[in-house]
Amino acid sequence: MQKSLKGKKALITGGLGFIGSSLAMQLAKLGADVTVIDALIPGLGGNEFNIQKVKDKIKVITGDVRDKKIVAEAVKGKDVIFHLAGQVDHHRSVELPFEDLDIRCNGTLTLLEECRKNNDTATIIYSGTRAQYGAAGGLPVTEEFPTKPLGMYAITSLAAEQMMLMYNRLHGIKTCCLRITNTYGPRHQMRKPYGVVNWFIRLAMEGMPITVMGDGKTLRDYLYVEDCCDAFIATMAAAENGKSAGEVLNVATGKGTSFAELAKEVIKANGSGSYKFIPYPNETKQLEPGNFVADITKIKKLLQWKPKTALAQGIKATITFYRQNRHHYW
Secondary structure (H helix, E strand, O other): OOOOOOOOOOEEEOOOOOOHHHHHHHHHHHHHEEEEEOOOOOOOOOOHHHHHHHHHHHHEEEEEOOOOHHHHHHHHOOEEEOOOOOOOOOOHHHHHHHHHHHHHHHHHHHHHHHHHHHOOOOOEEEEEEEEEEEEOOOEOOOOOOOOOOOOOOHHHHHHHHHHHHHHHHHHHHHHHHHEEEEOOOOOOOOOOOOOOOHHHHHHHHHHOOOOEOOOOOOOEEEHHHHHHHHHHHHHHHHHOOOOOOOOOOEOOOOEEHHHHHHHHHHHHHOOOEEEEOOOOOOOHHHHOOOOOOEEOHHHHHHHHOOOOOOOOHHHHHHHHHHHHHHOOOO
């Protein structure tokens, strides 16, 4: 059981998005004083309904992480800052590369500079992505594997991570970077097909065939959102003991599931459905890194964290959530 976080002051950028809102709820339930910043840019997943159950316990700043004045005020007095603001759609990052670059890199640099000027004792935990590895070339993927990102989203995520590590080295700011695998669960946007588990769930719930690209054998490492949030909180706790500053950590399950196996799990949990194979669209094929399963030895040893939610259990909980709340998500 997690200890009380009463008295801890936390800021979450992108805090009305999928993972950000889930983390905000978890922190609030543990007694933390939580503030979130979100620009609510259409199409990027920010949703005020995400924190509906704890809205009285969370301060919401509707603003952009690139806005120096807003960020300067928001970071003051915070013990920990979870930096999740960013553009998270791979295809949108290709179509609108300057937007992706601006939000991720300018937003990250703004946050780091305002912390350096206004709160250089805060811990900053950065939300990166397993896509930073690109085509890994072997499994499981450790943090020492080369980073060869294939798309704009992954490139800017890696650049932001390097900024975080630079500010740790040069300015002594306690930063830690998490490379998070494919995360799924409640509060994810369901209007667009990014986030493969959630998209498969929407198709099954609507009675449409789940479209599995390629031969269905490609492996991914699927992480339930509550386990992801637990990793953020464990990283925060480790920072207090000086264990996580300057580190890069995989956050995943360490287990691979094929696209076809995933489709079958979704159909089983939904109680009905079907799937069909389709060829990769050209752009998707160019961005496809192949099999990915993370090695989580480092985070388990350093933070004593490990995922608790089996894939079937997480999918079932996600379907239950959307059966009750789908009108807020599509």
